[in-house]
Amino acid sequence: MSENLRALLAKIIDETRPVRSIDLTDLSDLARSEMGPFLEAWAALDASRRFELVTTLVEQAEVNIHLNFHAILRTFLRDPDARIRRLAIEGLWEDERTNLITPLVGLLQDDPETEVRAAAATSLGRFMLLGALGEIADELARVAEEALHLTWYRAGEPVEVRRRALESLAYSSMPELPALIQNAYFDESELMRQSALFAMGRSTDRRWARLVMAELSSPEPAMRFEAATAAGEMALREAVQTLIRRLDDPDGGVREAAAAALGKIGGPAAKRALQALARSGDEALAQAAEDALDELDFGAARLDDVLGETGRARLRDDDDLDEEPDEELLYAEDDELADEDFLDEDDADLAFDDEDEWDDDDLDGEFDDDFDDEDDEDDEDDEDDWY
Numbered sequence: 358m359s360e361n362l363r364a365l366l367a368k369i370i371d372e373t374r375p376v377r378s379i380d381l382t383d384l385s386d387l388a389r390s391e392m393g394p395f396l397e398a399w400a401a402l403d404a405s406r407r408f409e410l411v412t413t414l415v416e417q418a419e420v421n422i423h424l425n426f427h428a429i430l431r432t433f434l435r436d437p438d439a440r441i442r443r444l445a446i447e448g449l450w451e452d453e454r455t456n457l458i459t460p461l462v463g464l465l466q467d468d469p470e471t472e473v474r475a476a477a478a479t480s481l482g483r484f485m486l487l488g489a490l491g492e493i494a495d496e497l498a499r500v501a502e503e504a505l506h507l508t509w510y511r512a513g514e515p516v517e518v519r520r521r522a523l524e525s526l527a528y529s530s531m532p533e534l535p536a537l538i539q540n541a542y543f544d545e546s547e548l549m550r551q552s553a554l555f556a557m558g559r560s561t562d563r564r565w566a567r568l569v570m571a572e573l574s575s576p577e578p579a580m581r582f583e584a585a586t587a588a589g590e591m592a593l594r595e596a597v598q599t600l601i602r603r604l605d606d607p608d609g610g611v612r613e614a615a616a617a618a619l620g621k622i623g624g625p626a627a628k629r630a631l632q633a634l635a636r637s638g639d640e641a642l643a644q645a646a647e648d649a650l651d652e653l654d655f656g657a658a659r660l661d662d663v664l665g666e667t668g669r670a671r672l673r674d675d676d677d678l679d680e681e682p683d684e685e686l687l688y689a690e691d692d693e694l695a696d697e698d699f700l701d702e703d704d705a706d707l708a709f710d711d712e713d714e715w716d717d718d719d720l721d722g723e724f725d726d727d728f729d730d731e732d733d734e735d736d737e738d739d740e741d742d743w744y
C-alpha cells in the first residue's frame with residue numbers, strides 16, 4: 358500500500374474531518390491489492406460516515422471525469438445499506454463493461470428496496486442502448502431486455518420501478534414496445550404517464566408525434582417538460598413554433614427543456630429564437646440557450662459532412678421546415694388540450710398510423726429464459742472477476 362493511500366485512509370477514518378473536505382483522488386483506479394486495506398478502513402466507519410463517503414466519491418467523479426472509482430463502487434453493490442447500493446449504481450453510470458449486467462439484473466430482480474430496483478432498471482438502460490448501437494453482443498443486451506420486460510409485468514411491482522424499466526426498454530426494438538408505451542400513457546399514475554412521454558422520445562418513433570405535440574400544451578408542467586424533451590429526441594420539425602412559445606413557459610424546467618429541444622431540432626427559426634434567448638437576463642435560461650446553440654451548430658456541422666453544401670442549400674430553401682403543420686388540432690393553444698377526448702383511452706388509436714396495429718395477446722406472451730452463457734471477448738467479463 359502506498360504512503361499516499363495510507364494517509365488518505367487515515368483521514369477517512371478520522372471522524373473529526375468532514376469527508377467532503379478530503380480529496381479522494383488516491384482511491385481512483387484502486388489496485389486489487391489495495392482493496393483489502395480500503396475495506397478494512399470502510400468496516401471501521403459508522404453508517405452515516407459510510408454514506409457521506411460514497412456520496413462524496415460520486416460527486417468528485419462527476420466533477421473530475423478522470424477519476425475512476427468503479428472498483429470500489431462495484432463492491433458497494435453488495436452493501437447492506439440500501440442508500441449505498443443505490444448510490445453505487447448511480448455512480449457506475451459510465452461503466453459500460455458488460456460484466457456489470459449480471460449484478461444489475463440481480464439487484465433488479467431480488468433487491469428488497471424499491472429505490473435500488475428502480476436505480477438498477479435505469480442503469481440497465483445504457484446496455485440496452487449499447488445493444489441497439491451494436492456495441493455489445495445481442496445475447497448480452499437480451500439479458501438486460503428480458504429482465505426489464507419481466508419487471509414491467511411483475512405483479513405488485515411499484516410504479517417507480519416499472520416506469521424506469523419502461524424508460525430503459527424504450528431503446529429496444531421489441532415488437533411489444535408500442536403497446537407498453539401506450540399502456541403507460543393511459544395509466545392512472547401521473548409519474549407513469551411522464552415516463553411514457555420520455556419513452557416516446559427515446560424510441561424516436563414518429564407514431565407518437567401527435568401525442569407529443571398535444572402534451573406540449575398540457576396543464577401539467579411535468580408533462581410539458583417531458584413532451585418538450587421528447588420533441589427534441591424525435592426531432593419534430595412541426596414542434597418548433599410551439600417550442601418557441603414554450604420558451605416563455607411559467608415553469609423554468611419547461612423553458613430549459615424547450616431550449617434544449619430547439620437545439621436538437623435545429624432550423625433557422627429555432628436558431629433565431631435561441632440567439633435571442635441567449636441575450637436574456639435569465640442566467641440559467643441564457644446558459645441553456647447557449648448549450649442548445651452549441652448542439653445546433655454541432656448538428657449542422659455533421660449534416661454538412663453528410664450532405665455537402667448542395668444538400669444543405671436544399672434544406673435551407675425548404676420553406677416548410679419550421680412551419681406549423683396544417684393538421685387541425687395537432688396541438689393545443691393556451692395550455693388547453695385541443696380536444697377533451699384526445700387523451701381518452703377509447704381514442705388511443707389516434708396515436709398510431711392506421712397500419713400500425715398489434716394483437717393484445719402479445720402482452721401475455723412467454724419470454725425465453727434461455728440465453729447463451731458466452732463470456733465477452735474481454736477477460737473483464739469473467740463472472741468471478743466482475744469487480
